[in-house]
Amino acid sequence: MKTWFTFLLMLLLSLSFAQKGFSQTGSIKGKIISEGEALSSMNISVIGNERIAKSDSAGNYSFLNIPVGEYRIQVTGVGFKKMDKSIRVLNDEQTVLNFDLSNFQTSLEEVVVTGTLKAVNRLESPVPVEVYTPGYFRMNPTPSIFDALQNVNGVRPQLNCNICNTGDIHINGLEGPYTMILIDGMPIVSSLSTVYGLSGIPNSLVEQIEIVKGPASSLYGSEAVGGLINIITKKPQNAPKFSADFFSTSYLEHNADLGFKFNAGNRATVLTGLNYFNYSNPVDHNHDNFTDVTLQDRISVFQKWEFKRKEDRKFSLGARYLYEDRWGGEMQWNKSYRGGDQVYGESIYTRRYELIGNYQLPVKEKIFLGFSLNKHNQDSRYGTTSYIAEQQIGFGQVTWDKTTGNHDLLFGAALRYTFYDDNTPATTGLNQAIAKKTWLPGLFVQDEITVNKQHKLLIGFRYDYNSVHGNILTPRAAYKWSINENNILRLNAGTGFRVVNIFTEDHAALTGARSVEIPNKLKPEKTYNVNLNYLKKIYTENGNFIGIESSAFYTYFNNRIIGNFDADPNKIIYDNLNGYAVSKGFSTNVDVTFNSGLKLILGATYQDVATVEDGIKTQQILTEKVSGNWAVSYKIRPLKLSIDYTGNIYSPMRLPLLSATDPRKEFSPIWSIQNIQFTYAGLDRFELYGGVKNLLNWTPNKGNPFIIARANDPFDKNVQLDGGGKVIVSPDNPYGLTFDPSYVYGPNQGIRGFFGIRFTIK
Known part of the structure; x- marks a missing residue:
């Protein structure tokens, strides 16, 4: 009995310990x-x-x-x-x-529309689209979107004149006329006014900027050859009630952005934006008696109406007015000298009127009507040369978005009308087939096929009829492979075309002493393009994020139109290339975010842009082979303080010399613009920011005897020519040059401080 009692006691104790262990x-x-x-x-x-x-x-x-x-x-x-x-x-x-979760916000999953003309998640789009928000550009505040794009990898604002500072946007080394600028998906900015269209858009109204690199003519038609920049404005209902942003620099540049919204009854919300920029302080730090920076007085007013409709159908209207008065020239110039030959100046008056709209038809199907109108008047004087131009563009487009099974279809019909007239020989002869009024109707279709969860295929085709050049066909194909949630591969191929009017696109043809020669009738340019894109996302356990996006691109040109600056120092000779041109390269963007508050955005592009004629390869002028950009941001959260260090760097590029005896450098040096900014956000509704731009105080005149050729004789009054029209070397002109301001590859503005304040009522 005692033995059984001891056994049961031990068993109960074991079960008790076991129960305690299991619990x-x-x-x-x-x-x-x-x-x-x-x-x-x-x-x-x-x-x-x-x-x-x-x-x-x-x-x-x-x-x-x-x-x-x-x-x-x-x-x-x-x-x-x-x-x-x-x-x-x-x-x-x-x-x-x-x-x-600071680094786990779905920043890579923005809704984009530019790649396929449909609102889709960025990661789901078969066409790679780069997205930049106003926060990115606020790391280096600028008075215009044109200036802000210097911080985008593979995109470079190119100044084309040392005096008037007009310019264009290069994407992957291709010049501005190959880039289409859109506002809310509408081609509102024409080639005549790329630089003016990007100036004066109030930053307070920008929701995001979408960039597509490579031809997109199958959706957007002419000019969408090198790429697209689509400026998406804010929806009024998402905008703050009031916002203001003011900043000034030590150069005495002043910029103001205002935005406010209000309700117009129960069915409409109205967003209004105002941008004003003024720079009225002539400086001549390089002592050539010419202004280093163009003086500007610019005002832009933008208003957007969003209407409430049944079943949330879309209807929005937007309008903008831009006026700009800019001039550069000899320091003693004033408006009394405009157009005369006593004191040299380049004076440009610009007026633009724009209207854009998007209306969803009241039917069960998703059918949208988009339209835009713009009128551009330009009155310019380049010394004694006048350029008075008027351009009017009307654009309408109907799209039908239809999904059936695994097919996501888009059908569209577009019509573009262009009126252009100026006082140059372009509209009166020179063997160029230019009509004052041109029509460009087009039809396009696109099918995005979801093969399965991992694979998508997009096929597109567009037909256009140009009233001058006839039938134009542009096919397109894209393939997307979602290897897994964090690895995506995209392959895009297609064609592009561009109908050319060089006089609306190349200010070098008008600014300076060179005359223009067009020996043959110009034909439309055609391109063939392929782009391979790879995106990788890495999320670490400790909350850090690494995003890597790389692209390889190749574009082949037929009928490439080249401005020959080298054959004759007194001429620019335009003709279709008797050969071919190629733009190829590789780019990488790296985005690293640490939960400590440190964020790195790094980009690098290698590009080889050249023409091949008679077996001879020539590098494109004013085009760098290697470029890089960075934005380093660190948030000291307890102090509500942010530090932003931004910059870019460019490898040498070939420059336009006037002759073999021109003493200026044939190639630019490696050059870099770097900036730093401090932002304090510890005040209710207020943000204070300030810093230094161009920390290295770099300007293009360093290492050169001069930048503007013959700045002491801008009207060439003392230039002697021989019987063949060539410049004679003389004691007054030892290098045999004429006046020319086209030797420009970077901004001529040195180090400067800036300070600003932002105020927001949400």
Whole structure:
């Protein structure tokens, strides 16, 4: 009996210890934050245990009575990429596990429209689209979007004149006429006014800027050869009630951006933006008696109406007016000398009127009518040369968005009318087939086929009929392979075309002493393009993020139109290339974000842009082979202080010399513009910012005897010519040059400080 009692007692003690061992538990608690702020209503789950919690208003969460062991805890929420971490739960202990989702915001999942003319998630688009928000450009505040684009990899604002500072946008080394500028998807900015169209768009009204590199003529028609820049304006209902942004520089540049919205009755919300820029302080730091920087007085007013309709159908209207008075020239110039030959100046008056609209038809199908109108008047004087031009463009487009099965279809019909007239020989002869009025109707179709979850195929085709050049066909194809959630491969191929009017696109033809010669009738340019894009995302357990996007591109040109600056120093000779041209290269963007508050955006592009004629390869003028850009940002969250260090660097490019005896350098040096900014956001509704631009105080005159040729004789009054029209070398003209301001490859503005203030009422 005693033996049985001892056995039962030992058995009960064993079961008690076993039960105690099986019931060992612990707990988990933590906090969910992003950018130093608590996140509420986030979902926290224990993978494999089916325990779920939600963060409270302070971002806190907890799990009690979790059995001892190894677990993975996952956090998900609207607007954030899911994040999970490993943890070990110990007996009778409370384990702290915090999550910082600062780098897990779904910044790579913006909605984009430019690649396919449809609103799609950026990661789902078969066409790679780069997206830049106003926050990115605020790291280096500028008075215009034209200037802001210097911080975009593979995109370079190119100044074309040392005096008037007109310019264009280069994408992957291709000049401005190959880039189409859109506002809300409408081709509102014509080739006559690329630089003016990008100036004066109030930054307060910009929602995001979408960039597509490579031909997109199958959707957008002529000019969409090198790429697209689509400026998406804010929806009025999403904009703050009032915003203001003012800044000034030590050069005495002053810029003001104002934005405000109001309700017009119960059915319309109106957003208004105003931009004013003034620079009236002539400086001549290189002592050539010419202004280093063009003086400007510019005002732009933009208004957008958004109407509420049944079933949330879209209807928006936008309008903009731009006026600009800019001049550069000899320091003693004033408007009394405009157009005369006593004191040299380049004076440009610009007026633009724009209207854009998008209307969804009141039918069951998704059919949209988009339209735009613009009128551009330009009155310019380049010394004694006048350029008085008027351009009017009307554009209408109907698209039908239809989904059936695994086919996402888009059908469209477009009509573009262009009126252009000026006082140059372009409209009166020179063997160029130019009509004052041209029509460009077109039809296009696009089919995006979802083969399965991983594979998508896009096929597109466009037919246009130009009233001058006839039939034009542009096919397109794209393939997207989602290898997994964090690796995407895209392949795009297509053709492009451009109908040319050089006089609306090349100010070098008018600014300076060179005359223009067109020996043959110019034919439309055609291109063939292929682009391979790879995107990789890396999320680390400690909350850091690395994004890598690389592209290889190749564009082949037929009928490339070249401006020959080399054959004769007194002429620019335009003709279709008797051969071919190629633009090829490779670019990479790297985005690294640490939960410590440090963010790195790095970009680099290698490009080879050249022409081949009679077996001889020539590098394109004013085109760098290698470029890089960076933006380093660090947030000191307890102090509400941000530090932004931005910059770019360019390899040498070939420059337009006037003769073999021209003493200026044939190639530019390696050059870099770098900036630093400090922003304080510790005040309610206010933000203060300031810093230094061009930290290295770099200007293109360094290392050169002069930049503007014959600045002492801008009207060539003392230039002697021989019987063949060539310049005679003389004691007054030892290098045999004529006046010419086209030797320009970078901004001629040195180091300067800036300070600004932003105010927002949400």
